[in-house]
Amino acid sequence: xxxxxxxxxxxxxxxxxxxxxxxxxxxxxxxxxxxxxxxxxxxxxxxxxxxxxxxxxxxxxxxxxxxxxxxxxxxxxxxxxxxxxxxxxxxxxxxxxxxxxxxxxxxxxxxxxxxxxxxxxxxxxxxxxxxxxxxxxxxxxxxxxxxxxxxxxxxxxxxxxxxxxxxxxxxxxxxxxxxxxxxxxxxxxxxxxxxxxxxxxxxxxxxxxxxxxxxxxxxxxxxxxxxxxxxxxxxxxxxxxxxxxxxxxxxxxxxxxxxxxxxxxxxxxxxxxxxxxxxxxxxxxxxxxxxxxxxxxxxxxxxxxxxxxxxxxxxxxxxxxxxxxxxxxxxxxxxxxxxxxxxxxxxxxxxxxxxxxxxxxxxxxxxxxxxxxxxxxxxxxxxxxxxxxxxxxxxxxxxxxxxxxxxxxxxxxxxxxxxxxxxxxxxxxxxxxxxxxxxxxxxxxxxxxx
Numbered sequence: 037x038x039x040x041x042x043x044x045x046x047x048x049x050x051x052x053x054x055x056x057x058x059x060x061x062x063x064x065x066x067x068x069x070x071x072x073x074x075x076x077x078x079x080x081x082x083x084x085x086x087x088x089x090x091x092x093x094x095x096x097x098x099x100x101x102x103x104x105x106x107x108x109x110x111x112x113x114x115x116x117x118x119x120x121x122x123x124x125x126x127x128x129x130x131x132x133x134x135x136x137x138x139x140x141x142x143x144x145x146x147x148x149x150x151x152x153x154x155x156x157x158x159x160x161x162x163x164x165x166x167x168x169x170x171x172x173x174x175x176x177x178x179x180x181x182x183x184x185x186x187x188x189x190x191x192x193x194x195x196x197x198x199x200x201x202x203x204x205x206x207x208x209x210x211x212x213x214x215x216x217x218x219x220x221x222x223x224x225x226x227x228x229x230x231x232x233x234x235x236x237x238x239x240x241x242x243x244x245x246x247x248x249x250x251x252x253x254x255x256x257x258x259x260x261x262x263x264x265x266x267x268x269x270x271x272x273x274x275x276x277x278x279x280x281x282x283x284x285x286x287x288x289x290x291x292x293x294x295x296x297x298x299x300x301x302x303x304x305x306x307x308x309x310x311x312x313x314x315x316x317x318x319x320x321x322x323x324x325x326x327x328x329x330x331x332x333x334x335x336x337x338x339x340x341x342x343x344x345x346x347x348x349x350x351x352x353x354x355x356x357x358x359x360x361x362x363x364x365x366x367x368x369x370x371x372x373x374x375x376x377x378x379x380x381x382x383x384x385x386x387x388x389x390x391x392x393x394x395x396x397x398x399x400x401x402x403x404x405x406x407x408x409x410x411x412x413x414x415x416x417x418x419x420x421x422x423x424x425x426x427x428x429x430x431x432x433x434x435x436x437x438x439x440x441x442x443x444x445x446x447x448x449x450x451x452x453x454x455x456x457x458x459x460x461x462x463x464x465x466x467x468x469x470x471x472x473x474x475x476x477x478x479x480x481x482x483x484x485x486x
Contacts, residue, residue: 218469
């Protein structure tokens with residue numbers, strides 16, 4: 037009984053994990069390399085012990101039969117590859133390879149590729165005989181050059197495999213919050229309200245005699261339609277398992293990797309331009325309204341380039357395998373920092389106007405505290421709604437900045453706990469939808485004073 041209790045405690049303290057062992061014949065060169073299994077790629081419980089060979093890049097897309105037959109292939113599809121991992125998996129399996137070890141840039145592995153399938157039916161490859169796992173490249177001390185000089189270089193893949201990501205992604209809290217509640221709430225409060233406001237604005241376009249007011253109405257329509265369309269796509273992607281147990285082919289999810297983080301720069305800049313124009317056009321300022329497109333041509337050009345183009349570029353690189361390189365990670369991190377700085381600047385603009393208008397409302401309440409007419413109450417409520425919208429826009433911009441900073445850190449960090457990554461991936465869509473919601477609400481409120 038005591039021996040059994042000691043055994044149980046030891047297993048609890050030192051849980052059994054999967055192991056990749058690299059050998060020269062029967063001599064271990066490196067062992068205890070943690071492996072994570074790719075959910076839809078081959079058997080999950082087989083032990084593989086076979087000669088190993090390093091391959092990378094496009095060689096993996098069309099390998100030589102004699103090179104891979106009855107061997108464990110180690111490598112990565114890096115650069116503009118001619119195939120994806122699922123195509124490579126099918127070909128290696130058909131050529132008789134017994135295993136593939138995918139080297140990844142983060143630990144624990146399977147951060148975003150546990151469901152790296154390219155078809156709507158991921159079970160297609162589950163009956164194939166080749167085992168495919170991921171291993172953190174930073175843990176592997178034997179590279180292709182050293183392996184080529186080793187006599188009888190072998191690899192052993194032993195179960196059970198690490199399933200941290202699978203357990204976290206398929207858990208009930210993740211299922212309920214990310215795939216059910218968040219899409220439903222986003223659709224009701226962001227998509228429907230944004231589309232409804234877009235329809236109202238569309239019907240009123242072209243009726244304003246004043247050109248500046250007409251362009252402000254067009255700007256409002258543009259923000260509402262962009263926010264509602266982007267939010268609809270986010271809700272659909274969440275339902276399909278974005279950032280967790282994905283249902284759609286991997287290229288669909290990868291194409292929207294940023295969840296319109298760059299596009300929020302475009303919508304936010306338009307909000308700020310309209311806000312500034314409304315402030316300048318107030319009668320107390322003695323300024324005439326300026327035409328948005330003539331006053332902000334450089335700004336519009338910059339935000340268009342730094343906005344949707346960033347989203348498209350990041351998605352394109354991810355779909356085509358160009359995001360595997362360290363240089364891309366650095367460039368993408370710098371781009372994220374640039375987005376972060378712009379969002380922070382816009383957040384300060386909203387907070388500044390909220391503070392200015394809030395002080396004005398408080399001063400007005402102190403001066404007119406004895407007045408209790410319905411008109412007075414209506415004006416105060418309307419102004420406080422504007423202040424609330426400004427504050428919440430600033431808050432969600434700052435939260436998006438925090439998420440972007442966290443993303444930049446995770447991009448450069450080679451090791452991070454699954455829980456931290458899971459929290460980050462869960463907050464991203466919530467922050468995006470929240471920002472789009474308050475941008476739409478901002479224009480709903482401002483519309484009444486146009």
